[in-house]
Amino acid sequence: MTEMTDAPDAEDLAPPSLDDDNRLTDEFVRLVSEAVDDGDNNLAQELVNPLHNADIADLFELIDEDERAPLAGVLGDLVSADVLAEMNEHVREDLIEVLEPGQIADLTEQLETDDAVAIIEDLDEGEQQAVLAELEPEDRAAIESALTYAEESAGRIMQRDLVAVPEHMNVGQLIDYLREHGDLTTEFWEVYVVDPSHKPVGTCQLSWILRVPRDIAVADIMKREQTLIPVDMDQEEVALRFQKYNLISAAVVNEDGRLIGMITVDDILHIVEDEASEDVLLLSGAGEGDINEPIRDSYKARVRWLIANLATAMVASFVISIFGAAIEQMVALAVLMPIVASIGGNAGTQTMAVSVRALAMNELTRSNTRRIIVREFRIAILNGGTIAILIGIGTALVFANPILGGVIALAMLINIVVAGFAGIFVPVMLERLKQDPALASSVFVTMITDTMGFLAFLGLAVASGLVGF
Amino acid sequence: MTEMTDAPDAEDLAPPSLDDDNRLTDEFVRLVSEAVDDGDNNLAQELVNPLHNADIADLFELIDEDERAPLAGVLGDLVSADVLAEMNEHVREDLIEVLEPGQIADLTEQLETDDAVAIIEDLDEGEQQAVLAELEPEDRAAIESALTYAEESAGRIMQRDLVAVPEHMNVGQLIDYLREHGDLTTEFWEVYVVDPSHKPVGTCQLSWILRVPRDIAVADIMKREQTLIPVDMDQEEVALRFQKYNLISAAVVNEDGRLIGMITVDDILHIVEDEASEDVLLLSGAGEGDINEPIRDSYKARVRWLIANLATAMVASFVISIFGAAIEQMVALAVLMPIVASIGGNAGTQTMAVSVRALAMNELTRSNTRRIIVREFRIAILNGGTIAILIGIGTALVFANPILGGVIALAMLINIVVAGFAGIFVPVMLERLKQDPALASSVFVTMITDTMGFLAFLGLAVASGLVGF
Numbered sequence: 001m002t003e004m005t006d007a008p009d010a011e012d013l014a015p016p017s018l019d020d021d022n023r024l025t026d027e028f029v030r031l032v033s034e035a036v037d038d039g040d041n042n043l044a045q046e047l048v049n050p051l052h053n054a055d056i057a058d059l060f061e062l063i064d065e066d067e068r069a070p071l072a073g074v075l076g077d078l079v080s081a082d083v084l085a086e087m088n089e090h091v092r093e094d095l096i097e098v099l100e101p102g103q104i105a106d107l108t109e110q111l112e113t114d115d116a117v118a119i120i121e122d123l124d125e126g127e128q129q130a131v132l133a134e135l136e137p138e139d140r141a142a143i144e145s146a147l148t149y150a151e152e153s154a155g156r157i158m159q160r161d162l163v164a165v166p167e168h169m170n171v172g173q174l175i176d177y178l179r180e181h182g183d184l185t186t187e188f189w190e191v192y193v194v195d196p197s198h199k200p201v202g203t204c205q206l207s208w209i210l211r212v213p214r215d216i217a218v219a220d221i222m223k224r225e226q227t228l229i230p231v232d233m234d235q236e237e238v239a240l241r242f243q244k245y246n247l248i249s250a251a252v253v254n255e256d257g258r259l260i261g262m263i264t265v266d267d268i269l270h271i272v273e274d275e276a277s278e279d280v281l282l283l284s285g286a287g288e289g290d291i292n293e294p295i296r297d298s299y300k301a302r303v304r305w306l307i308a309n310l311a312t313a314m315v316a317s318f319v320i321s322i323f324g325a326a327i328e329q330m331v332a333l334a335v336l337m338p339i340v341a342s343i344g345g346n347a348g349t350q351t352m353a354v355s356v357r358a359l360a361m362n363e364l365t366r367s368n369t370r371r372i373i374v375r376e377f378r379i380a381i382l383n384g385g386t387i388a389i390l391i392g393i394g395t396a397l398v399f400a401n402p403i404l405g406g407v408i409a410l411a412m413l414i415n416i417v418v419a420g421f422a423g424i425f426v427p428v429m430l431e432r433l434k435q436d437p438a439l440a441s442s443v444f445v446t447m448i449t450d451t452m453g454f455l456a457f458l459g460l461a462v463a464s465g466l467v468g469f
Numbered sequence: 470m471t472e473m474t475d476a477p478d479a480e481d482l483a484p485p486s487l488d489d490d491n492r493l494t495d496e497f498v499r500l501v502s503e504a505v506d507d508g509d510n511n512l513a514q515e516l517v518n519p520l521h522n523a524d525i526a527d528l529f530e531l532i533d534e535d536e537r538a539p540l541a542g543v544l545g546d547l548v549s550a551d552v553l554a555e556m557n558e559h560v561r562e563d564l565i566e567v568l569e570p571g572q573i574a575d576l577t578e579q580l581e582t583d584d585a586v587a588i589i590e591d592l593d594e595g596e597q598q599a600v601l602a603e604l605e606p607e608d609r610a611a612i613e614s615a616l617t618y619a620e621e622s623a624g625r626i627m628q629r630d631l632v633a634v635p636e637h638m639n640v641g642q643l644i645d646y647l648r649e650h651g652d653l654t655t656e657f658w659e660v661y662v663v664d665p666s667h668k669p670v671g672t673c674q675l676s677w678i679l680r681v682p683r684d685i686a687v688a689d690i691m692k693r694e695q696t697l698i699p700v701d702m703d704q705e706e707v708a709l710r711f712q713k714y715n716l717i718s719a720a721v722v723n724e725d726g727r728l729i730g731m732i733t734v735d736d737i738l739h740i741v742e743d744e745a746s747e748d749v750l751l752l753s754g755a756g757e758g759d760i761n762e763p764i765r766d767s768y769k770a771r772v773r774w775l776i777a778n779l780a781t782a783m784v785a786s787f788v789i790s791i792f793g794a795a796i797e798q799m800v801a802l803a804v805l806m807p808i809v810a811s812i813g814g815n816a817g818t819q820t821m822a823v824s825v826r827a828l829a830m831n832e833l834t835r836s837n838t839r840r841i842i843v844r845e846f847r848i849a850i851l852n853g854g855t856i857a858i859l860i861g862i863g864t865a866l867v868f869a870n871p872i873l874g875g876v877i878a879l880a881m882l883i884n885i886v887v888a889g890f891a892g893i894f895v896p897v898m899l900e901r902l903k904q905d906p907a908l909a910s911s912v913f914v915t916m917i918t919d920t921m922g923f924l925a926f927l928g929l930a931v932a933s934g935l936v937g938f
Contacts, residue, residue: 022710026835052694054713062836088832178679188676189658189717206675207657210647225521241491243742244523246735248658248717265734266715269741273712276745277826280752284822285815291827291841298844299851302819306856306885309815313808320807324800331793334803338789338810339782342919346754346778350771353753357746358760363557366495367531372760382768387775416775450811 017051024055029062036067041074048078057086060095061292069098081110084119090292093122101127105134108143112187113160114267117146121156154238155231157271158252158261161185164192165218167201172214189248189264193222198258200228200251228253229263236275240362242268279360282438283353285309305443312447316341319451323458326467332399333461336408341453343387344415348445351376351423356437359427373424380420384413403466411457415449422448486520493524498531505536510543517547526555529564530761538567550579553588559761562591570596574603577612581656582629583736586615590625623707624700626740627721627730630654633661634687636670641683658717658733662691667727669697669720697722698732705744709831711737748829751907752822754778774912781916785810788920792927795936801868802930805877810922812856813884817914820845820892825907828900842893849889853882872935880926884918891917 017028028047035044048056056078060068072079072095084092084107096104096119104123108116108131120128120143128147132140142160149155163184165174174191178184191209193202202222212221227245229238229252241247242265252261281289285308287301320327320337327334355372358364364372388409396405426444427437462469486497497516504513517525525547529537541548541564553561553576565573565588573592577585577600589597589612597616601609611629618624632653634643643660647653660678662671671691681690696714698707698721710716711734721730750758754777756770789796789806796803824841827833833841857878865874895913896906931938 021706021831022713023831023834024836029836052714054715058831061832062834064840175679178676179682184680186674186676186680189674205655205658206679207647207655210644210675210678211653211655213648237490243738244491245521246523246738248735265738266717269712269715269734269738272738272741273745273830276742276749277830280745280749280826281822283749283753284818286819286822289819289823289826291823291832291837291844295844295847295851298848302816302848303852303855305819306812306815306852307859309812310808310856310859313811316811317804317808321801321804324804327803328797328800331796331803334796334800334806335786335790335793337803338807338919338923339779339786341807342782342785342915343775343778346775347771349753350755350774353750353755354758354760357749357758361742361746362490362492363530363760365492365531367493367498368760371533375760375764378764379767379771382764383772383775386772387779390776390779446811450807454807 017047017055024058024062029059032059032071033063033067036071036074044071044074045076045078048075053080053082054086056083057088057091061088061091065094068094072098081107081115085111085115088290088292089118089122090290090294092119096123101130102134104131109135109139112185113142113146113261114157116143117156121147121151149231152235153231154229154233154235154252154263155261157235157238157267158229158231158263159185159187160261161187162192162251162259162262163188164194164198164200164259167193167195167219169193169218170214171209171212171216171218171221174209174218175214187264188262191218192251192259192262193218194259199256200226200253200259202226203251205248226251228257231255231260235271236360238263239268239271239275243272244362275360279356279438282436283356283442285442308443309446312443312450315447316450316454319454320458323454323462323469326458326462326469329467330461332401332404333458333467336395336404337454337457339391340408340411340415340457341450343412344419344449344453345446347380347383347416348419348423348449349442351380351420352427352441352445355424355427356441359431359437364428369428373421376420376424377417380417381413383420384416387416388413401466403464404461407460407464407466408457411453411460414456415453418452419445419449486516486524493527493531498528501528501540502532502536505540505543513540513543514545514547517544522549522551523555525552526557526560530557530560534563537563541567550576550584554580554584557759557761558587558591559759559763561588565592570599571603573600578604578608581654582611582615582730583626585612586625590616590620618700621704622700623698623702623704623721623732624730626704626707626736627698627700627732628654628656629730630656631661631720631728631731632657633663633667633669633728636662636664636688638662638687639683640678640681640685640687640690643678643687644683656733657731660687661720661728661731662687663728668725669695669722669728671695672720674717695720697726700724700729704740707732708737708740708744712741744829748825748907751905752825752911754911777912778915781912781919784916785919785923788923789927792923792931792938795927795931795938798936799930801870801873802927802936805864805873806923806926808860809877809880809884809926810919812881813888813918813922814915816849816852816885817888817892817918818911820849820889821896821910821914824893824896825910828896828906833897838897842890845889845893846886849886850882852889853885856885857882870935872933873930876929876933876935877926880922880929883925884922887921888914888918 017024019025032044032047108119146156191204192200195201202224203226204218204222208221227241227250229250231252231254249262249264251259252263254260285305391412392405392409395408396402422445427441430437430440461467486493488494501513501516577588589600615625660673661669664670671693672695673687673691677690696710696719698719700721700723718731718733720728721732723729754774860881861874861878864877865871891914896910899906899909930936
């Protein structure tokens with residue numbers, strides 16, 4: 001559990017603010033909210049004071065929208081730059097709207113470049129300029145330069161403050177350098193060793209520096225094999241490098257290979273989470289899927305996919321309409337046909353989710369695509385066989401019609417096998433066409449399984465002579 | 470890009486092994502595979518030698534299953550303990566099966582406790598005992614003790630090797646201690662300060678130690694506010710703490726509050742990825758969803774959900790069967806009804822994906838559930854209204870039947886609103902019942918939207934007098 005040993009007095013006053021899952025309790029949130037409503041500013045501050053910055057940010061996310069600005073007014077300096085950096089971007093945007101450019105500038109100056117950029121990039125153009133004008137020239141230059149890189153690129157998430165030393169230094173000189181330069185960052189985990197043209201030649205973990213005598217050359221303990229991040233690399237790609245090579249920090253280089261920044265793993269943790277969440281939400285057609293997103297944006301993101309789904313559902317409907325005469329002869333077909341489509345859709349979604357994740361993790365490449373298709377085919381045969389037997393026997397018994405049982409069993413098997421192929425082909429093809437497989441796979445796969453489900457079932461019913469056409 | 474400056478000679482021989490996305494190229498994998506087939510062991514070793522451990526692990530994952538053991542034989546010592554630690558667990562299990570307990574013991578002794586445990590916990594009981602018997606007593610004790618903690622708990626993923634120092638040390642003494650004790654771990658990013666009973670009282674980043682003179686007390690630069698991880702905490706919970714508090718490492722304590730291990734962020738990165746992927750795959754009913762999982766296991770995981778889906782689809786079918794007479798009168802109902810169910814299902818999945826992620830990230834709590842339900846209701850009204858207008862007008866025109874258009878529009882609106890409620894109620898209820906919302910939500914939500922889709926559409930068709938009942 002989080003020990004707040006430096007604030008024992010404040011803790012005595014407050015009710016338990018965190019539950020077993022480390023979330024702010026409903027009771028605590030209500031207490032703060034009531035204190036703000038009652039104008040009891042002292043109580044509100046006393047309650048919030050012992051909280052970690054991340055929990056203060058959570059508090060703003062949890063209380064009602066119209067209470068956020070009053071709460072910020074009451075808390076004053078407790079809403080520090082670090083609290084803003086931890087806050088959900090939509091909630092932060094609401095809060096920042098009520099601040100003056102000068103106030104925003106003061107807050108962002110307390111942050112590292114990457115966190116400051118994260119706040120400023122969300123402002124609209126005019127506000128951005130107003131805030132930038134209020135910044136110290138040095139900070140302004142750093143942030144303006146970060147903003148020249150594409151969103152979600154390494155250039156946006158890197159810090160400019162880092163420790164870079166020449167190769168000829170020894171450990172003693174390095175330690176003296178760190179002690180003497182008070183203006184250096186204190187947030188670093190590795191030291192970069194650079195050549196005279198400022199190109200990285202090696203990386204040195206701080207623990208290695210602390211473990212050897214002063215007279216050892218830095219060049220002798222540094223690791224020469226290092227992962228360099230080009231400044232225009234996409235953040236998702238950066239996150240994959242961190243995961244693959246177990247990095248704590250990595251040097252960012254420009255086109256000339258010169259060291260211009262550093263990315264640390266604590267920022268990557270959020271990116272890994274975001275990118276993985278993005279896949280769940282994209283697959284479901286829920287857009288960004290943030291519960292704090294403005295309703296208007298959520299509506300726009302979601303309705304697009306529902307309209308796309310409407311179009312694909314109409315294709316499936318058209319298939320049914322071809323067999324209208326067959327359904328009039330035997331209404332059981334209308335009763336059973338959604339089962340074939342639904343389970344096929346489900347099987348397709350299973351394979352699709354597996355493929356999309358494997359593609360995102362770089363595990364599914366040209367080398368093993370054929371093998372994975374064979375693997376999915378075999379699973380589809382097993383799944384299709386099992387479900388076909390169950391539904392076939394069930395249908396034959398319930399409708400006292402063995403031919404109908406056979407028709408639905410075969411249609412089920414066909415649709416689950418088709419679903420298996422679609423679930424892997426569609427994402428792989430989209431990836432080869434340089435599209436995001438998570439974004440559009442769902443629509444295509446569902447269209448294929450719905451259409452094939454109705455076509456196979458109704459078509460086989462006609463072909464078997466069960467109904468006329 | 471990854472620079473392998475320490476192996477320039479080997480690189481000259483090899484074809485480009487990594488593509489732009491840092492994946493092993495198909496060409497390279499084929500070349501290695503052919504060298505192994507041809508018995509050209511030297512070529513295979515030369516090709517693989519310059520690769521990073523993580524890429525050697527990937528190579529085993531990419532080549533065909535029956536080539537993995539021969540490749541391991543050819544590569545010999547290149548398949549180091551670190552390569553095994555990087556490898557997908559299913560692929561590793563296959564390889565380890567051909568090794569003797571003594572060989573496995575030799576390999577695991579080169580690893581940190583957490584990586585060694587990850588390898589040994591996958592072995593079956595008898596093999597585990599055989600490997601443990603071959604280990605040095607000290608390593609055996611560490612691993613046996615780790616295995617006493619629950620799977621996926623902090624005790625399994627922690628390292629025992631860490632640096633803990635007493636409060637009275639100053640920075641100079643700490644540096645001397647680190648220099649003199651060659652047996653200490655070199656993989657640490659923070660030093661833990663403990664009281665005489667070995668309870669953590671503070672944490673000190675290595676950069677802070679390097680920035681101050683030797684005579685400063687460690688107690689003066691350490692951070693007292695620290696996140697302590699109870700040894701039995703679930704790894705998902707641990708990962709949330711790392712994300713929330715931007716941790717690089719954290720102290721693990723036993724029931725008495727004594728420091729017994731440390732967890733570092735590089736291990737957390739994999740857990741964040743795994744847990745987030747787990748949600749995508751659970752939501753889709755694809756089980757573990759690992760492309761290297763044995764087919765038998767994938768079949769078992771997936772067919773369960775298809776059978777559950779069969780049961781829920783039958784409920785929807787039953788609703789249709791009630792309206793058999795109505796469908797016989799107007800076959801257009803059979804043509805249109807899947808649209809209502811399908812789009813409702815899609816809308817439900819959108820809301821469900823958002824709720825499941827928000828629950829997993831501790832963003833949806835008792836404090837804001839009511840507000841989020843209202844939010845989803847408003848989005849559902851907007852989405853439902855839009856789709857209802859489109860499908861209503863389209864149907865009225867195509868079927869030249871305005872009443873049918875009105876019926877399907879109203880049914881669509883009802884189903885999308887119901888989907889919105891179901892998409893949030895079902896996961897929240899499952900969470901309050903201490904179930905994993907990602908695991909079972911899908912089945913319930915789809916059942917609700919399918920059933921409601923058919924019921925609303927066919928029921929309204931009857932109620933409107935469009936067809937008799």
